[in-house]
Amino acid sequence: MKLGPVAALLGLSLIACPLLYIFVGPALDAEQLATLRILLTITGCSALYCFVVGELTGNNSQMDKLWSILPVVYTWIIAVRGGMAPRLVVMAALATLWGARLTFNFARKGAYKLRFWEGEEDYRWAVLRAKKEFQPRWKWMLFDLFFISIYQNVLVLMITFPALVNMGSAAPVNWVDCLAAVLTAGFVLYETIADEQQWRFQSRKWAMLREGRTLESLPAPYNKGFNTTGLWRLSRHPNYFAEQGTWIAFYLFSVAAGIGIVNWSIAGALLLVVLFLGSSAFAEEISSGKYPGYKQYQQTVSQFLPLKPRS
DSSP, X not given: OOHHHHHHHHHHHHHHHHHHHHHTOOOXXXXXXXXXXXXXXXXXXXXXXXXXXXXXXXXXXXXXXXXXXXXXXXXXXXXHHTTTOHHHHXXXXXXXXXXXXXXXXXXXXXXXXXXXXOSOOOHHHHHHHTSGGGOSHHHHXXXXXXIIIIIHHHHHHHTTHHHHHHTTOOOOOOHHHHHHHHHHHHHHHHHHHHHHHHHHHHHHHHHHHTTTOOGGGSOXXXXXXXXXXXXXXXXXXXXXXXXXXXXXXXXXXXXXXXXXXXXXXXXHHXXXXXXXXXXXXXXXXXXHHHOTTHHHHHHHSBSSSOOOOOX
């Protein structure tokens, strides 16, 4: 990951949402602004925590632990302050379903400990820290502050903005709500299946490697080192595809509320797509360096969309 693209990503984040708010709308009323101030306070405290604890412990997965929890908190705050309107309750319930699944998946990897600052760190942070672009140490500290701690916290808040704009809507529940709910739940289920297939593959592979066997000696498909079965046969990142789809579908609730097909609350979902483009590219850079067959996998299998493999 280069510093240039990261800076561009941060710049896009700073520009996109205000411009959409100004030129597309809708404007927030007094109650929505008061709610937003509460959410921003939580976001600011979370960013400060992630930066301080990440720097003190050397574990930069503090935000990873909160990623699946904060949207649940945000959407329920919005639902309560919105009078527990049916649409807001459905949105908060779906966010809770999404958060419970993701929290469980991260927890079984050893991310959460009684000493909350400990736990398994995402392996990609260690690889990224070692890159020359982040030497000397102060460069990584700035990256930790602005990207890991501030940017990602703001992004997690922004993906819940469709719920915030719904606070001012009096539109009754309609077929678009049903479509949004079915799509959101469907993407959560799809991601659950993808993560379970990955968990079983990696668990079995590492169990055999811990027996003293080499990767090349493992039976197929484990000898490749990476998963190419199930949903992973149809796309290289089915979990990323479903994660992006979840929050794009979540945005449809704002359309159902009569706010407009395009409104500023879409900014979070769009920036999430941009983030996953960079995250997947970095993950594939690591995999290509570890596994000889990964480049062929890239050439024959779709990156996100579940498609029939190319010959």
